[in-house]
Amino acid sequence: MKALTIGAVARRAGVGVETFRFYEREGLIPQPPRRPSGSRQYDAEAVRRIRFIRHAKQLGFSLRQIRELLTLRAHPQTSCAEGKERAEAKIAEVEQKICDLQAIQQALVELSASCAGRGPDQCQPNPGGPGGQHDQTMGTDLMTHRPTAYP
Amino acid sequence: MKALTIGAVARRAGVGVETFRFYEREGLIPQPPRRPSGSRQYDAEAVRRIRFIRHAKQLGFSLRQIRELLTLRAHPQTSCAEGKERAEAKIAEVEQKICDLQAIQQALVELSASCAGRGPDQCQPNPGGPGGQHDQTMGTDLMTHRPTAYP
DNA sequence: CCTGGGGCCGTAGTAGGGTACGGAGTGTAA
DNA sequence: TTACACTCCGTACCCTACTACGGCCCCAGG
Known part of the structure; x- marks a missing residue:
């Protein structure tokens, strides 16, 4: 279960290795332990964390905010x-x-x-009422x- | 009610004039009618539209996606x-x-x-269970x- | 009249968030 | 043992979404 390489985690989480390293530089991912050769060792937790970051990003949180969210939990003490x-x-x-x-x-x-619905190209204008006329073409x-x- | 200048709309919607013009260039705002002098004329609709864009952005939609959302409505025909x-x-x-x-x-x-809560710096570790030990410091x-x- | 505050335009620069590249080391399977 | 995939690191580059700048025009008030 342990000792995933950065590539393995990245693949599982659906990001690139470079992105992963970028997140580490930005402090979103903690420095993992290394093997003697210098390569990073992760566990499944890292996959979850990256996925969380991805989702939070899609929800409009900036990396700074995501870091805050994660820090909230990390240092409750x-x-x-x-x-x-x-x-x-x-x-x-x-x-x-x-x-x-x-x-x-x-x-x-x-x-x-x-x-x-599935009918031909025919639209109800607006069921809710007559609708005023807009002189601009904006929706x-x-x-x-x-x-x-x-x- | 009519004939807001770009500055007035921008102020009401909480964006800068430059941002406004940028959105127009990007096709998020339709080209408004102009006065003889060349200055843009808007109505209250424009304020709503900009505000919508702002909110959608905060929700993680890209400008491209927002344009799609707006286009959806603009060309139902x-x-x-x-x-x-x-x-x-x-x-x-x-x-x-x-x-x-x-x-x-x-x-x-x-x-x-x-x-x-309002007590001193004292945290319950985790009410949901005993909780395993993590060797990484991640939340x-x-x-x-x-x-x-x-x- | 002239001054100040807009507005117009085009272009350039910036911050955030990645993405790519090059050169070197490692590790494992044929 | 050689090939191949993978890792390391630093730097450079790219895209998106603004933001600023400079030069000019309009126009209302003093």
Whole structure:
């Protein structure tokens, strides 16, 4: 189970070796133990960590934020109260993201539902009402139905 | 209500004028009508659109993806079935993001709850079980509790 | 009139996040 | 023992998404 090489971990996690080393340089991955030859040794934990980083990135967290998320857990012993505080800040942040995504989701569902479906190229304009005329050619629905409302 | 200048829209939407023009160049904002002097004229719609872009970006969509989202709505007349299809693909994508965020959320909540709260610097190690020893110093909880599981 | 605050445009520069490359060492299977 | 895959390291390069700059035009107020 132990002693995965960097290549093996990278393959499993779906990133390139260079990316992996880059994350290590950036402090997202701890320095692993080395073999006498100098090559890095990882365990399955590393795979999970990289995957987590990948996902968090896709969710719009910057590497800096991801490092914070990971550090939150890594040093709970330093100051628990402070850690809890930061965790709660993160929770609020994430909550907001979820809300925003749900708004987009909702808009997309309505957009999709406004199409007849498998029929030929024929669209219902907008079931929700008559709809004003826009002189600009901009799309509207994704914004008008709770446009990931800014507080 | 009409005839906002680029600066006014930018201020309302919380971006810089340069960013605005950049989005226009990138096709995220349609070319607005101009005054005789050449200056752009916008309406409130533009503010909403920019805000949508900002939020979507924070949620991890690239400008390319955001353009797709906006185009989805902008040209439903070209091919409704195809539009619906793409909308549904986007919906699935967004659904996945929401799931991943909820997993992170859950992990953060547990992490936060495992702290005594307002008490002094004293942490419960892990309420869920005895917990194995890790020889690496990496944090684990954010990954072990449904690590934004990859299908 | 003229000054200041916009706005217009094109181009250049920057930060973040990788990705590629070159040259050298290691390790293992035929 | 030779070939081949893999690792190491540092540096350089690339793409995305801005951000700044310089030079010019418009226009409202003092």
